[in-house]
Amino acid sequence: MAGSIRVTMEVGADGVALIIICNPPVNALHPIIIEGLKEKYAEALDRDDVKAIVLTGAAGKFCGGFDINVFSKVHETGDVSILPEMSFELVSNMMEDGKKPSVAAIQGLALGGGLELTMGCHARIATPEAQLGLPELTLGVIPGAGGTQRLPRLVGLPKAIEMMLKVFKELVVSTTSRALVHAFFAQRSTTKVPGVTDIQLKPRNIRKVAVIGGGLMGSGIATALLVGNISVVLKEVNPQFLQRGQKTIAGNLEGLVKRGSLTKDKMSKAISLLKGALDYSDFKDVDMVIEAVIEKVPLKQSIFADIEKICPPHCILATNTSTIDLNVIGEKTNSQDRTIGAHFFSPAHIMPLLEIVRTEKTSPQAILDLITVGKIIKKIPVVVGNCTGFAVNRTFFPYTQGAQLLVSLGIDLFRIDRIISNFGMPMGPFQLQDLAGYGVALAVKDIYAAAFGTRNFNSVLVDLMAETGRQGKSNGKGYYLYEKGAKPKPDPNVQHVIDEYRRQAKTMPGGKPVTLSDQDILEMVFFPVVNEACRVMDENVVIRAADLDIASVLGMGFPKYRGGLIFWADTVGASYIHSKLSKWAEMYGDFFKPSSYLEERAKSGRPLAAPRTAHQASTRSRM
Numbered sequence: 323m324a325g326s327i328r329v330t331m332e333v334g335a336d337g338v339a340l341i342i343i344c345n346p347p348v349n350a351l352h353p354i355i356i357e358g359l360k361e362k363y364a365e366a367l368d369r370d371d372v373k374a375i376v377l378t379g380a381a382g383k384f385c386g387g388f389d390i391n392v393f394s395k396v397h398e399t400g401d402v403s404i405l406p407e408m409s410f411e412l413v414s415n416m417m418e419d420g421k422k423p424s425v426a427a428i429q430g431l432a433l434g435g436g437l438e439l440t441m442g443c444h445a446r447i448a449t450p451e452a453q454l455g456l457p458e459l460t461l462g463v464i465p466g467a468g469g470t471q472r473l474p475r476l477v478g479l480p481k482a483i484e485m486m487l488k489v490f491k492e493l494v495v496s497t498t499s500r501a502l503v504h505a506f507f508a509q510r511s512t513t514k515v516p517g518v519t520d521i522q523l524k525p526r527n528i529r530k531v532a533v534i535g536g537g538l539m540g541s542g543i544a545t546a547l548l549v550g551n552i553s554v555v556l557k558e559v560n561p562q563f564l565q566r567g568q569k570t571i572a573g574n575l576e577g578l579v580k581r582g583s584l585t586k587d588k589m590s591k592a593i594s595l596l597k598g599a600l601d602y603s604d605f606k607d608v609d610m611v612i613e614a615v616i617e618k619v620p621l622k623q624s625i626f627a628d629i630e631k632i633c634p635p636h637c638i639l640a641t642n643t644s645t646i647d648l649n650v651i652g653e654k655t656n657s658q659d660r661t662i663g664a665h666f667f668s669p670a671h672i673m674p675l676l677e678i679v680r681t682e683k684t685s686p687q688a689i690l691d692l693i694t695v696g697k698i699i700k701k702i703p704v705v706v707g708n709c710t711g712f713a714v715n716r717t718f719f720p721y722t723q724g725a726q727l728l729v730s731l732g733i734d735l736f737r738i739d740r741i742i743s744n745f746g747m748p749m750g751p752f753q754l755q756d757l758a759g760y761g762v763a764l765a766v767k768d769i770y771a772a773a774f775g776t777r778n779f780n781s782v783l784v785d786l787m788a789e790t791g792r793q794g795k796s797n798g799k800g801y802y803l804y805e806k807g808a809k810p811k812p813d814p815n816v817q818h819v820i821d822e823y824r825r826q827a828k829t830m831p832g833g834k835p836v837t838l839s840d841q842d843i844l845e846m847v848f849f850p851v852v853n854e855a856c857r858v859m860d861e862n863v864v865i866r867a868a869d870l871d872i873a874s875v876l877g878m879g880f881p882k883y884r885g886g887l888i889f890w891a892d893t894v895g896a897s898y899i900h901s902k903l904s905k906w907a908e909m910y911g912d913f914f915k916p917s918s919y920l921e922e923r924a925k926s927g928r929p930l931a932a933p934r935t936a937h938q939a940s941t942r943s944r945m
């Protein structure tokens with residue numbers, strides 16, 4: 323590639339040096355080009371036989387601007403030092419202040435940094451159809467090589483503004499802008515909870531929190547609290563586990579320092595706020611307990627019975643369960659009014675979503691206090707009702723199951739992952755499963771089967787994966803192979819597991835793989851998710867559709883520029899989604915059967931996000 327990226331110079335008998343930018347297809351300013359320009363300009367300024375310079379681009383295009391791939395690299399690495407300097411050394415010192423006249427010969431396009439180069443020249447000649455502009459704002463940056471100053475001087479302020487913002491008005495009305503603006507406001511509305519934040523309650527001061535369980539989740543939660551300046555008692559069952567938890571917390575904090583999001587002083591302060599415990603003696607004056615042990619009902623019930631006796635009466639009793647019914651966890655206590663779900667997402671000190679789960683008995687004060695703690699530790703709290711999987715895991719249970727169903731029908735799993743990542747998810751459902759490990763998937767399988775009846779797709783794929791010694795990323799072997807420092811590679815040997823899976827599933831019509839387009843695959847994964855989201859809204863598990871948008875963006879990585887799950891679904895249209903699901907339900911069963919909420923919206927033409935009517939709202943509620 324580097325061979326085709328170059329700057330050339332020819333000096334004619336007339337003493338004109340022709341400098342040409344060559345970097346197909348748009349002659350973008352790759353660092354090699356910027357270096358090449360500096361080199362050729364230095365040479366031209368130095369050579370006695372050069373009297374003047376003409377700068378142009380190869381193949382009829384002057385230059386499409388700075389190489390945007392370098393921005394992506396900066397985003398990936400956080401290292402701004404890889405941005406090459408062109409503003410002063412090249413454009414100001416060599417071109418503008420150079421002792422030899424230089425002229426830009428513009429054909430095709432001169433955009434962004436490309437136009438800025440032309441403005442460093444002493445004159446510009448352009449073909450009438452050439453496209454000139456400074457579109458940097460569309461990338462979220464400003465012109466970085468002097469364009470903000472030189473353009474108004476050359477063409478006057480009104481024209482310069484037009485050239486910098488010309489696409490602005492078009493973009494304001496684009497779906498992406500609408501989606502991002504929606505997400506901006508949706509994120510700010512999640513903490514407006516009717517009956518909680520509008521009844522003049524005052525949040526209480528939560529100074530000390532006990533975290534039970536020092537595993538990955540417990541340590542992450544403790545880290546987030548410590549960084550928020552809240553004292554933490556970390557309780558474990560033996561010194562070995564406690565030490566492991568404390569070490570994980572220290573590692574998390576060091577990681578934050580490395581990322582630049584915590585100073586060393588703040589890290590020392592955070593560590594000083596942590597106390598380890600092997601019994602409940604330090605729980606006498608805690609304001610909140612967050613239980614984060616494994617998903618076992620009897621264990622959680624006995625912990626809740628214990629802490630109810632030991633903790634002060636004002637103490638909030640929270641659980642980090644991701645699936646278990648809160649009423650069951652608090653069943654053996656008389657503290658249902660202060661029992662609440664604090665569902666963090668892993669890694670808890672980094673992921674911004676906090677799903678706050680309330681039952682019919684949870685007091686508004688407890689909800690308000692947890693919202694306040696959430697804000698202090700820089701989380702985005704979304705208050706949801708109590709049901710299997712709550713709002714996020716419940717809405718997204720068909721995401722994994724739909725992908726597994728497609729594999730059973732004969733679709734290549736790596737193709738599914740590619741299509742879903744191209745849509746904008748951080749990774750596809752199979753890579754996500756590798757990352758999360760198979761333990762959780764296996765643990766919740768029966769719970770989902772019991773809760774979701776015929777719309778649950780019972781798959782043995784993960785069981786078969788586990789039986790062949792695969793655990794996902796944690797042991798380096800899942801659907802993909804994982805090696806340190808390398809990108810995950812699809813494992814060809816997984817095909818044996820898939821063959822066995824398809825043999826057992828018997829879902830391929832006539833035993834033959836089905837043929838589906840990329841769009842079919844995308845829709846067969848996401849429309850069932852939208853369908854379940856409709857049930858979640860119908861049962862009032864969320865206060866408003868926008869809460870699901872934010873929960874899907876922050877909890878599942880749904881692309882923010884699509885506005886979140888429901889916003890996106892409304893751009894597709896309820897009636898289209900309903901018609902596709904109805905067709906697939908006939909072909910492949912109840913997994914795709916449209917919900918009554920979706921059916922009603924498809925018939926009435928009302929957006930999925932529109933609030934339910936007063937009558938609908940009074941018939942079903944989890945709040």
Ligand SMILES: C[C@H](O)CC(=O)SCCNC(=O)CCNC(=O)[C@H](O)C(C)(C)COP(=O)(O)OP(=O)(O)OC[C@H]1O[C@@H](n2cnc3c(N)ncnc32)[C@H](O)[C@@H]1OP(=O)(O)O
Nearest residue numbers: 347348350386387388389390391433434435457465466467
């Ligand atoms: C320091 C400075 O102030 C900072 C900057 O300069 S920031 C960059 C400012 N420039 C821009 O924003 C221009 C971005 N590019 C465009 O608007 C359009 O690509 C264009 C008008 C140049 C051409 O449009 P069009 O003919 O429809 O072709 P399009 O498909 O978009 O682009 C052709 C290829 O060039 C690539 N490309 C275009 N501009 C690029 C750039 N600035 N850097 C890297 N690659 C670029 C595209 O990714 C695409 O690659 P692909 O073929 O591998 O998919």
